[in-house]
Amino acid sequence: MIMRPHATALLVCTILAGSPACMYAGTDKTDNDQEIAALRHDAEKGDIAAQCLLGMTMKIKHEYADAFRWFRMAALQGQAAAQHYLGWAYHYGKGVGQNYTLAAEWYEKASALGYTASHNNLGVLYEKGLGVTQDFRIAETHYRKAALQGLADAQYNLGLMYRYGKGVQPDMTEAEKWFSMADNNPGRSGENGLTTVSSGERNPKLTMKNGRDVSSDI
Template identity: 45%
Template sequence: MGLVALLSPVCFICLLVIILNLFTNTTTNNNLKLGWKQRLWIVLNLLMWAYELFFTIVICDGVEGLNVHFGSGLGDLLYVFTLMGMALLHIVLLAIFTYNHLHTFFFVVLMCMPVFPLMLMHLNAARGNEENGYMISGNHAGLYYNSQAQYEQRMREREAEEAKKPKKPEFATQFESYLYDAEHGEGKAQNHIGRCYALGDGVEQNDSLAIKWYRLAAEGGYDMGQRNLGVCYYKGLCGLDVDYTEAVKWLRKAAEQGNDDAQYLMGCCYKDGKGVEQNDEEAFRWLRLAARQEHEGAQKLLRENKQVWQLSNK
């Protein structure tokens, strides 16, 4: 805000110079007056400058209910300073050009200068606001969005979706409740039912049903289902034969979603060359990811092999 307060007097003085020369018939030492073409391009430049100023204010959350976020990952602060610099340079040069009554060519060039960077900012803003929610109406470009209105709209849509779903009945046991959710496609419930059948927890132990539910959860993208199915292939559990290739397939899916135990096992696979080509660098990478999540097995394995991996990398 201090920077804005500092630049405001400069912009005001430049704007005053432009207005005085635009609406009067003053001449320079060369007895030149502004022609109608020059005046037209001065007005267009002022409109462009006004939009630059408005864009900056919106990015700074200066307009209630109107928001802009960028999608480049560089942060909105960079764009604030870029726009402020553009706006300041634009109004200063326009004042100089107007005061000196320069030819139309200079005003056209000045008008075109900010077009390209503004286009890039608009594209980045459109990408950034795609995740935050576009303005509900009146904005086809998706540049500005109303966060509160969008949130309320999403809540209404969610409530409508929940209302369409059949009401879950009450069950006598927790297993029956989980089974109902699992049969309706909930990954967490499918994994839980698989675990119950694998361990015989609350139900008669059944390897084939355990694998069935683990696989459904895994194929639905649930990371613990992928991890458990991978472990079954890795250790030969639940009636499955040991298959490191298939184990790596499912463990990798879970590991890429951030599952620390799957990351640890991926590290073990690369360390021992099970299901993948032996690779110390990949083993170290996966184990380090698991260790950062405080996985004790990964931390222990890293400590045990630290010296070996250091020597191999030299």
């Protein structure tokens, strides 16, 4: 089931690597209780796409425990986007206790199915040694995979790797190239059909000084 676009949220379902992928764009709340009820009905009957979309709806509404429940149901059935968001829930302790090891495991599953943002978030975990053994080379590999697919967060993070010589030889020219790509990234429709744009917080020109790695919430 695909929910119709309405004033406060847009939920879409597409196909990624052989499984439905869910994604969203909108504000932090939805006002269409009838659509949510219909979506919940389908999810409870085992519709994987509906489960993922319902999880995203609950995430938008900041009802994280409910979101976790639906993401987990879809993730266990091999739904890539749900696996990513389950990893995200464990990564940040949203609706479940924070667990970096489980976050890494679910990001790995989603990235194996081609979910770009999971590569970026795995890069963050490997760079910081959160839930995995710290390994700059593996972090750089994941950042690069996502960066080459147009994810601005990953382009920025890859730039940081070159700036500080993590997993690669220090190279300010290469760093500036990736910072520029992230800064000028107009948004690209990736596997989830959404636009990824550097925000003020994530703008390399604004944040390059503090060397902050950016994980992806898409």
